[in-house]
Amino acid sequence: MPLLAVNGLKKSFVTRVLFEDISFEVEANDHIGFIGVNGCGKSTLFAILEGTEPYDEGMVAISRGTVLGTMRQTVTEEDVSLYDYVLKEFDDLIETERELERINAELTENPDDKLIERMLSLREKYDDAGGLTFRARTRSTLLGLGFTEDELTKDIRLFSGGQRNKAQLARVLLSGANLLLLDEPTNHLDIKAIEWLEEFLSSYRGAFMVISHDRYFLDKVTNRTIELKDRRLYISRGNYSRHMELRSTARELERRVYLRTKKEIKRIEGMVEQQRRWGQEHNYVTAFHKQKAADRLKATLVEPERDPASIHFDFTVKEGGGNDVVIAKGLSKSFDGHEVFRDLDMLVKKGEKVFILGDNGCGKTTLLNIIAGRMRPTSGTCCLGAHIEAAYYEQTMTSLDPDNTVLEEVWDKYYNTISHKDIRNALGAFLFRGDDVEKKIGMLSGGEMARVQLLKLMLTRANLLLLDEPTNHLDIPSREVLEDALDEYAGTMIIVTHDRYLVNRLADRIFHMTADGLTEYIGGYDDYAEALRNASAENTAGGQKKLSANAMEYKDKKAKLSELTKARTAVSRIEKSIQDAENELEAVNEELSKPGIAADYKKSGELSKKAAGIKARIDSLYEDWESAHNKLSELSE
Numbered sequence: 001m002p003l004l005a006v007n008g009l010k011k012s013f014v015t016r017v018l019f020e021d022i023s024f025e026v027e028a029n030d031h032i033g034f035i036g037v038n039g040c041g042k043s044t045l046f047a048i049l050e051g052t053e054p055y056d057e058g059m060v061a062i063s064r065g066t067v068l069g070t071m072r073q074t075v076t077e078e079d080v081s082l083y084d085y086v087l088k089e090f091d092d093l094i095e096t097e098r099e100l101e102r103i104n105a106e107l108t109e110n111p112d113d114k115l116i117e118r119m120l121s122l123r124e125k126y127d128d129a130g131g132l133t134f135r136a137r138t139r140s141t142l143l144g145l146g147f148t149e150d151e152l153t154k155d156i157r158l159f160s161g162g163q164r165n166k167a168q169l170a171r172v173l174l175s176g177a178n179l180l181l182l183d184e185p186t187n188h189l190d191i192k193a194i195e196w197l198e199e200f201l202s203s204y205r206g207a208f209m210v211i212s213h214d215r216y217f218l219d220k221v222t223n224r225t226i227e228l229k230d231r232r233l234y235i236s237r238g239n240y241s242r243h244m245e246l247r248s249t250a251r252e253l254e255r256r257v258y259l260r261t262k263k264e265i266k267r268i269e270g271m272v273e274q275q276r277r278w279g280q281e282h283n284y285v286t287a288f289h290k291q292k293a294a295d296r297l298k299a300t301l302v303e304p305e306r307d308p309a310s311i312h313f314d315f316t317v318k319e320g321g322g323n324d325v326v327i328a329k330g331l332s333k334s335f336d337g338h339e340v341f342r343d344l345d346m347l348v349k350k351g352e353k354v355f356i357l358g359d360n361g362c363g364k365t366t367l368l369n370i371i372a373g374r375m376r377p378t379s380g381t382c383c384l385g386a387h388i389e390a391a392y393y394e395q396t397m398t399s400l401d402p403d404n405t406v407l408e409e410v411w412d413k414y415y416n417t418i419s420h421k422d423i424r425n426a427l428g429a430f431l432f433r434g435d436d437v438e439k440k441i442g443m444l445s446g447g448e449m450a451r452v453q454l455l456k457l458m459l460t461r462a463n464l465l466l467l468d469e470p471t472n473h474l475d476i477p478s479r480e481v482l483e484d485a486l487d488e489y490a491g492t493m494i495i496v497t498h499d500r501y502l503v504n505r506l507a508d509r510i511f512h513m514t515a516d517g518l519t520e521y522i523g524g525y526d527d528y529a530e531a532l533r534n535a536s537a538e539n540t541a542g543g544q545k546k547l548s549a550n551a552m553e554y555k556d557k558k559a560k561l562s563e564l565t566k567a568r569t570a571v572s573r574i575e576k577s578i579q580d581a582e583n584e585l586e587a588v589n590e591e592l593s594k595p596g597i598a599a600d601y602k603k604s605g606e607l608s609k610k611a612a613g614i615k616a617r618i619d620s621l622y623e624d625w626e627s628a629h630n631k632l633s634e635l636s637e
Helices: 042-050 082-109 113-128 134-144 161-173 191-202 215-221 240-278 281-300 364-371 406-414 420-429 434-438 446-458 476-488 500-506 525-537 551-592 601-636
Strands: 004-013 016-026 031-035 057-062 068-070 179-183 207-211 224-229 232-237 324-335 338-349 353-357 379-384 390-393 464-468 492-496 509-514 517-522
Touching (some): 031 215, 068 161, 082 134, 082 161, 134 161, 240 281, 353 364, 364 379, 364 390, 406 434, 492 500, 500 525, 509 525, 551 601
Parallel strands (some): 353 492, 353 509, 464 492
Antiparallel strands (some): 004 016, 004 057, 224 232, 324 338
């Protein structure tokens, strides 16, 4: 019997339907990744499953043996330490300890067989429930999630909202529930804490559903994937990457069925039109029955889900600039006598994509601010190369005007240098299409505002981008758009992030940052992780540069993969243009075949000229396709 079953569920807010007729089950060992764009209804569905949100139609059935573990909306304001707050998850065990102490006290004064039996029964229950280990497990969970020993005794009320959310996560993980509902659990965690959580969830004996935009994390911990899109659910066996492969195949099959059905409808309706022209009684009867057949096909016709629109925009950079872009020597920074980092050296070359990784609080954002000239170091020097212009992305959105529309926010800054059409194309590349450009900035979600901020940054044409957690607040489609733009960006980038998927795709080099400075690694995140494992196994001294044996090979493969992706995109774009042109030519030819047009020499001449122009365009597109396809074939070998 499943732990949880959902059947025919519908939820709407006023006139907007979030989802309808969705059904799924959660089995005892399911580790489910729950994905979808921001605002599609994922968190609302979790609230329905928790019983805190009503729904319009359908059924939610939770089996009698299911114990849900969920994160609460608010954290207690009690005067308790972080450790004691999380320890409240074991109040039953703590009460059992008190009861055992009372019985022991009574037994010293009055040895009684019934009391002894009671004590033995309680002791067995206490041991079976984990009474011997719950304090140690609480401590290790808090340390694993990134809290320090000193913070365990700190008042819970003194922590930030993000730290409190981590405390809630610790309680959920320790709750003993056999079905966890986790909403963005990796938020506010650094990479070390995320990896600890991955290990915990991978070995978790119960079931869980996790909402996340962290693709690397999803690939590590899930064995099923549920995607909520356009009010429907798409369910796959496998992690995120496997789900996307299966969805791509399914979309292609749906597209072929859709096109075949449309072609059949067109054929039948052509026969209907022919029967009606013949005008006999039996012809009208035949036409009627044929039209019914076409109508039945139309009733089954569902336009397939489209691949994300592939609007592209070239983000150019200012020309020039020396080969040395950032030169830092002997940098250190202290705040109120507390040293954040020291003896930091860095040299970043032109065109490099460099990532800075490290634990929370190690000074990564501080270093970006020093490079950007927004902050002075305590000692040492940091300068930019000749003719280098930097643009800085910070996580706050204070530079955006809440009263502007999306279009106005970008147009007001760039109308002197970029055409209105190009600005619209750039907005389209960042997923602002149609009426989306008329939304007020103040009404946007955090992810939408982040996209506007990132777009404005890339339009500066700066040849050095400094990005601090650029994928925070972004859903998966938005992250993919940003990755595509950054992959094609010709300038230099220095990025601070916890997004390992982004690091793997783009990184030329990684700097691991500690209080003692930077350690350099070549390649993406997987190479970096391998080098750390090797260093640990070999007990290598800290700070020594470690180069993965496969690093250069990985770098070459990554460059080739980037070229391969661009080539595939070019072929797909040309094929779509050919299809559009052929559809346009077919429409013109159909117009030419009409009796009224054939008798109108002027009109038929214009259409013939138009058809000739389209044919010439198709011939040119086929030449482009052949060239692009040859290049793709060479890269695929």
